[in-house]
Amino acid sequence: MGADIKEKTPVRKIMILNGAGKKDGKTAEMISAFSRAAEANGNEIKEFQLIDMNIRDCLDCQECSKKEPGSRNPCIQEDDMTKIYEAFFEADVIVFASPVYFWTLSGILKTAVDRLYAVFRNNYEVRPKECVLLMSSGGSDLKLTSEWYHGFEYWMDWKSIGEAINDVSLAAQIGSMIR
Numbered sequence: 001m002g003a004d005i006k007e008k009t010p011v012r013k014i015m016i017l018n019g020a021g022k023k024d025g026k027t028a029e030m031i032s033a034f035s036r037a038a039e040a041n042g043n044e045i046k047e048f049q050l051i052d053m054n055i056r057d058c059l060d061c062q063e064c065s066k067k068e069p070g071s072r073n074p075c076i077q078e079d080d081m082t083k084i085y086e087a088f089f090e091a092d093v094i095v096f097a098s099p100v101y102f103w104t105l106s107g108i109l110k111t112a113v114d115r116l117y118a119v120f121r122n123n124y125e126v127r128p129k130e131c132v133l134l135m136s137s138g139g140s141d142l143k144l145t146s147e148w149y150h151g152f153e154y155w156m157d158w159k160s161i162g163e164a165i166n167d168v169s170l171a172a173q174i175g176s177m178i179r
Contacts (some may be wrong), residue, residue: 012178014038015091017046017084019098019109026136030164030171031097034134036060037175046087050108053080057111074122081115093130093161093178096149100137101131103144113152116149129156130178133163134171 005105016035020027038088063076073082088094098105119126125141127142135142144167153160162174 012038012041012043012092013090014043014045014093014095014178015084015087015089016045017069017093017109017112018047018049018051019096019112020097021051021106021108022072023051025132025164027099028098030094030134030136030168031146033168034095034132034164034175036143037172038178040148041176041179043178046091048084048087048112053083054111055108055115058059058114058117062121064121066104067122069122069124070123074124075115075118078172079116081112084112084115085119089124089126090118091129093132094158095132096174097134098136098140100135100142100145103139103141104148105135105145105160129158130161131156131158131163132174133165135163135165135168 002075016031018027023073031047035047039045056071056077061076064074067074068075071083075081090177096105096109101107135145149163161177164170164174
């Protein structure tokens with residue numbers, strides 16, 4: 001009778017878009033630290049290793065605006081992006097992880113992000129997301145990457161939880177904040 005009932009914290013669903021070409025590089029190390037910390041709080045992680053996926057470029061054909069709203073695949077292209085769409089609709093937090101290529105994110109990550117356009121063009125009811133940026137870089141000029149991330153966050157009306165650049169412990173700290 002006198003048992004304490006603890007309210008369980010709701011599980012947050014986190015989708016990681018991993019734009020790294022290497023599976024054992026600095027980006028992977030940051031993702032691993034972030035994921036361990038986030039999972040320790042009971043969160044669910046779904047990581048997409050984009051280098052292993054068949055994701056074609058957006059065609060800018062605007063067919064996504066003609067599809068039935070709420071369809072499983074808002075894009076007319078049938079490729080691995082359908083797996084990402086499914087996880088995206090469920091996700092509370094989107095993590096963009098990439099090495100810096102020519103002062104910004106990798107092409108494979110940019111391609112996947114561009115294909116998310118179909119979701120919004122198709123008028124899906126998408127609840128606001130939170131986002132995280134995990135970047136690894138051999139250089140120090142990350143101005144374009146930061147501008148892209150903050151512009152994306154602003155225009156999507158999302159909330160940034162944090163950014164970690166070449167900092168594994170900061171990636172873990174950001175992951176631990178997600179509850």
